[in-house]
Structure formats: structure tokens, C-alpha cells
Amino acid sequence: MTRILALVDGSAYSASVCHHSAWIAKKLNASVDLLHLLPDRGAAISSDYSGALNLGARSALLEDLAALDAQRAKLAIAHGHAILDDAQALVEAGGAGPVSQKLRQGDLVETIRTLEPDVRALVIGKRGTGSAGAFEHLGSNLERILRSASVPVFVASRAFQPIHKVLIAFDASASAERAVERMAASPVFDGLEAVLVHAGPDTPAIRRALDSARAKLAGGGVEASVQVVGGEPEVALERKIATEGFGLLVMGAYGHSRIRTLIIGSTTTALIRACKIPVLLYR
Numbered sequence: 001m002t003r004i005l006a007l008v009d010g011s012a013y014s015a016s017v018c019h020h021s022a023w024i025a026k027k028l029n030a031s032v033d034l035l036h037l038l039p040d041r042g043a044a045i046s047s048d049y050s051g052a053l054n055l056g057a058r059s060a061l062l063e064d065l066a067a068l069d070a071q072r073a074k075l076a077i078a079h080g081h082a083i084l085d086d087a088q089a090l091v092e093a094g095g096a097g098p099v100s101q102k103l104r105q106g107d108l109v110e111t112i113r114t115l116e117p118d119v120r121a122l123v124i125g126k127r128g129t130g131s132a133g134a135f136e137h138l139g140s141n142l143e144r145i146l147r148s149a150s151v152p153v154f155v156a157s158r159a160f161q162p163i164h165k166v167l168i169a170f171d172a173s174a175s176a177e178r179a180v181e182r183m184a185a186s187p188v189f190d191g192l193e194a195v196l197v198h199a200g201p202d203t204p205a206i207r208r209a210l211d212s213a214r215a216k217l218a219g220g221g222v223e224a225s226v227q228v229v230g231g232e233p234e235v236a237l238e239r240k241i242a243t244e245g246f247g248l249l250v251m252g253a254y255g256h257s258r259i260r261t262l263i264i265g266s267t268t269t270a271l272i273r274a275c276k277i278p279v280l281l282y283r
Contacts, residue, residue, distance in 0.1 A: 002030035005112070005119040008087040009036065010079070012158060013125025018087050019160035020278060021123045022094025027188040030120060031098045034087045035112075036080045038105040077103070109144050121152040126272065143269070146253055146281060152182065153253065155272055155279040163247035163278070165193045168224065169237055169271070171200070172209040175252025179282035180213045183250065184220025192248075194224035197240065199233035234270035241275055253281035 006021040008014045018034075025032050084101040091099050104111050112122065124142055146153055166189065170176050180196075183189050196213055198206050210226045217224045229236045241249060253268060272279050 002028050003033055003119045004028070004030050004121055004123060005033045005035055005115055006087070006091070006123040007035050007037075007108075007112075007125070008083055009125075010083045011125060011127065013127060013156055014083070014087060015090060016156040016158060016160045017123050017125050018090035019094055020154060020156045022091045022096035023160075023163070024121065024123065024154065024188060025091070025096035026094070027190070028120065028186075030096075031100065032091050032096055033100050033102055033115070033119065034084050034091070035102045035104065035115070036083050036087075037108050037111060038076050038080055038103065040105075108141050109148050112145060112149070116149070116151055119151060121154055122149055123154045123156060125156050126158070142272075146268070149253075150283060152283075153281045155281065157276060157278045161247060161277075163192065165244075165246050166195070166248045166250055167237065167241060167246040168194060168196045168213075169233065169249060169251035170196050170198050170210060170213055171233070171252070172198075172206060173252055175283060177213070179250055179252050179280075180216050182282050183222055184216050186220075189222045192222075194222055195246075196224050196226045197237060198228045199231060199236040200228075202228040202230075234274060237271060238274040241277060247277055249275055249277060249279045251279065251281060253283055 004021050004025050006017050008017055021032050024030070080103045081101075084103060088099045088101060091097070102115070116122075122145065124145060126142060142155065146155075168179065168183070170180070183194075194217065196210055196217075198210060200206070206228065210228070214224050214226055229240065237249070240246070249271065251268065251271065268281070
């Protein structure tokens with residue numbers, strides 16, 4: 001059975017992650033795996049607090065610190081299970097299932113890498129618990145995931161809204177072509193209004209590429225219109241999204257080479273940061 005991996009951390013975005021995961025899972029007839037990562041125990045209280053106490057007092061303090069560390073670990077596990085239980089209830093209330101829970105400890109990217117071969121897509125919130133107030137920045141984990149993931153990544157917005165209209169940011173790059181191919185083969189986009197948009201110069205070459213992309217989508221049952229708009233992509237596309245009622249932005253993700261990352265990565269990051277709607281990124 002197709003599986004969706006949804007990352008939940010108890011932040012303000014977690015409910016949206018659950019609702020969007022349920023929406024995708026129902027479209028794909030997929031199961032949902034909920035992943036919560038426990039905090040690093042290496043951040044526990046250090047024995048340096050014992051200072052220059054005599055041996056007996058120092059040993060007693062170290063025992064107390066060890067007990068406190070163990071208690072904090074138990075609380076973190078209980079908190080993680082509570083987050084996963086709440087997330088499962090939200091996904092199931094959205095009509096999706098079956099749902100499984102995964103509580104892990106370790107590096108997030110490495111954990112995802114071990115689970116990735118068995119999943120169709122990742123769903124993650126734009127920001128996590130550590131960046132709730134930093135609206136000018138993306139969550140650090142999100143940026144790491146976007147640069148390393150080999151499967152599509154769905155970046156959930158802060159609040160869930162039903163999706164009816166999709167903007168496909170198309171620059172004729174390999175990742176944009178890949179996005180079109182994956183969309184044409186995916187039931188997620190059945191019944192949705194799609195618009196292929198190129199932000200930049202209107203040239204015969206880009207028109208041919210857009211027409212080819214539209215034909216590929218049509219071959220998969222996704223009817224799309226084509227538009228070319230002037231200006232910098234992150235400005236022009238964000239303006240269209242803000243004024244024309246789009247519910248989802250689809251685009252190619254970062255490239256693998258350093259040069260390509262410098263060219264495309266800044267636009268990808270800027271659009272995710274600026275948009276108030278979910279973003280689906282393909283390699």
C-alpha cells in the first residue's frame with residue numbers, strides 16, 4: 001500500500017500537516033505514517049554543575065542530575081506519544097487510514113533517509129517548534145529535508161484550506177519537467193484546476209516548453225491553462241498566488257550541484273517563505 005510520511009512536532013503547523021496528509025492519503029488511497037522525533041538527550045544537564053564540591057556531595061549531585069535526566073527522557077517520550085495520538089486522531093477524523101505511529105530519536109534527515117524508500121511523499125510544516133516566531137526564516141529542518149529528500153515534499157501552510165486551484169511554477173528546468181510528469185501520473189490532481197505559469201521572458205522556446213508540459217498533463221487527465229508573466233519569479237508568482245485564489249503551489253526543488261542550488265535554491269526558498277499556501281516540491 002502507498003504510504004505518506006508526515007512529520008509532527010506539536011508546533012502550530014502540526015494540525016495542518018495532519019489535515020493535508022489526510023487529504024493526500026485519501027486521493028492516493030494511501031496509509032499515513034506519523035513521525036515524531038525525540039529531543040537530543042545530549043542537551044541534558046551537564047555534570048559541570050557539580051563545581052568544586054567535595055567527593056561525597058559531588059557524587060550525590062551527579063546522582064540527582066542523572067535521575068533528573070532520566071525523568072526528562074520519560075517526559076519527552078510521554079509527550080511524543082501524546083503528540084502522535086493527537087495527530088492520529090486528526091488524520092483519522094479526516095477520513096484517512098490506516099495510520100501508524102513512529103517515535104524516533106536521532107538526526108531528522110538521517111531518520112527520514114532510512115524510512116524514505118518505503119514512502120510516496122513527505123509532509124512537513126513550514127516551521128517547527130524552534131522557529132514559531134521567526135516568520136522571516138524557514139525551519140532549519142525543512143531546508144535540510146528539501147535539499148536531501150528523494151521523494152516529493154509537501155510543505156504544509158499554517159492553516160488547512162480545501163485545495164481546488166493549483167499553480168505550477170514552470171521554468172523548463174529538469175525539476176520542473178519532473179514535476180509535470182509526476183503530476184500527470186498522480187490522482188492527487190484529479191478534478192483540480194491547474195495553471196502552468198512561467199515567470200520571465202516570453203520566448204518561443206518557453207512557449208513550446210509550456211505547450212509540451214500542458215500536453216503531458218492532459219495525457220494524464222489534468223487540464224491546465226498556460227500563462228507567462230514578467231518579473232522575478234518569487235515576486236510575480238507570489239503576487240498571483242495572493243490575488244487569484246490558488247490553494248497549492250507546485251514547483252521543482254533545489255538542484256543537486258552547488259551552482260544550480262545558487263540559481264534555483266534562492267527562488268525556491270523565497271517562494272516557500274512568502275507564500276501563505278502549501279507548496280509541493282519535486283526533484
